[in-house]
Amino acid sequence: MSNPVILSAKALSKQYSLNSQKTKSRVFKDIFRSSLGLTVQAAESTDSFWALKDVFLELKQGESLALLGKNGSGKSTLLKMLANLIIPTSGHVESNGNIQALINLGAGFDRKLTGRENIINSCLLSGFTLNDAKSAVSPILEFSGLGDFIDAPVGTYSSGMYARLGFSVATHAKPDIILIDEILSVGDVAFQNKCLSKMQDLRKDGVAMVLVSHSHAQISQFCDQAIWLNEGEIKAKGFAKEILKDYLAYMESNKYDNVRAIKANAxxxxxxxxxxxxxxxxxxxxxxxxxxxxxxxxxxxxxxxxxxxxxxxxxxxxxxxxxxxxxxxxxxxxxxxxxxxxxxxxxxxxxxxxxxxxxxxxxxxxxxxxxxxxxxxxxxxxxxxxxxxxxxxxxxxxxxxxKSSKNLTWGLLDMKADYVSIENA
Missing domain, CATH: 2.70.50.60 (abc- transporter (atp binding component) like domain)
Structure with missing residues (x-):
């Protein structure tokens, strides 16, 4: 039996104005119309542009999806709409489960409260009972490694400590869906490895994931499917490794064409x-x-x-x-x-x-x-x-x-290696 669809987007689009004042005005109007159950209207201004246009996706329980594309292609906009942080101009998002968005770690923390108090507040907002929220403090504290700083106001934390607490809270809040935007590099190397291990555990537990990352190794490691966005529209989607190969080949070719164009002119x-x-x-x-x-x-x-x-x-x-x-x-x-x-x-x-x-x-x-x-x-x-x-x-x-070959590789050198045996006991 196939896993149920836990997150979907249908004809999702977002239009912005290049004029910041007009953009702010439209945001307030969009929020007001949305609160009344009215349709958000597309801007008719000639200085507007589509950050995202007509995107469809489905994510089943336990699946993981990568969003690929160069800067400005619409990846973060899509992720924020999936998290209900941005109201779409048209289309809609449907979700069935607890969404944890690791987009801006600790964005919901009160800087005047201690780490412990912020943990409890965040867990309560995720649907925990008060007793369960208090019980969650110990494993979150252990994972974050904050020690005695847990009882200090988070406003005194360094950016690394803030990120540690944010990641620890989000991944221990019993998510069904987790949205990740370039945050798997928080803290030192040891904590980064702990984060990656935690993501693997969540994946094994059936948590669905949407990942935005410039680390092609992470995409290959975590993701089954991928969507390649270009100027706000889907250029390709399918199996992650195949889409990743096509994307890398395209980016390298485009980059080299630019160099050749410069040389042709001068x-x-x-x-x-x-x-x-x-x-x-x-x-x-x-x-x-x-x-x-x-x-x-x-x-x-x-x-x-x-x-x-x-x-x-x-x-x-x-x-x-x-x-x-x-x-x-x-x-x-x-x-x-x-x-x-x-x-x-x-x-x-x-x-x-x-x-x-x-x-x-x-x-x-x-x-x-x-x-x-x-x-x-x-x-x-x-x-x-x-x-x-x-x-x-x-x-x-x-x-x-x-140039890209048929094999995926990262780092500095591409060392030839052949598997001489694989055993499965």
């Missing part, structure tokens, strides 16, 4: 901007000691490309002309993650003193990377040319992309 402008950003270290090419520097990346089919799949064989070909006699030549290639300048690896001719016998003229070098074990993303190569420890040249020389 060749090498991306390299110039990277050089000026400072993310990848000092730039040194003022003295003109190196001429005609060139670098190319070659794939397994011997084609010059700037896109690869994880674990492809990559050949790096570079060359330049020395404009002066060099006593002790060496070249270093550094590979960085484009988004934050994190250094991934270094390839250097210092290993083996490969260029120690070259002092002048034109140099051409080829090196192979047998397996490019990087996760999908955008990367930057810098070249440093030295005489001994002194710079002759250093600059950003290449941007390349690793």
């Amino acid at each position: 060749p090498n402008s991306d390299l110039v901007s990277y050089s000026e950003s400072g993310l990848y270290g000092v730039i040194y090419n003022e003295l003109g000691l190196i001429n005609d520097y060139k670098i190319e990346l070659v794939n397994e089919q011997s084609v010059l490309v700037n896109e690869f799949f994880p674990h492809e064989r990559v050949q790096i070909q570079y060359g330049f002309k020395l404009k002066k006699y060099v006593d002790d030549l060496n070249v270093t290639l550094n590979i960085y993650r484009q988004e934050d300048g994190f250094k991934i690896t270094t390839i250097t001719t210092l290993n083996g003193d490969l260029l120690s016998g070259i002092h002048e003229g034109t140099l051409s070098c080829t090196c192979n990377i047998e397996s490019l074990n990087l996760v999908p993303g955008q990367y930057v190569i810098t070249t440093s040319i030295h005489e001994g420890s002194s710079y002759l040249y250093r600059d950003v020389v290449k941007v390349f992309r690793v």
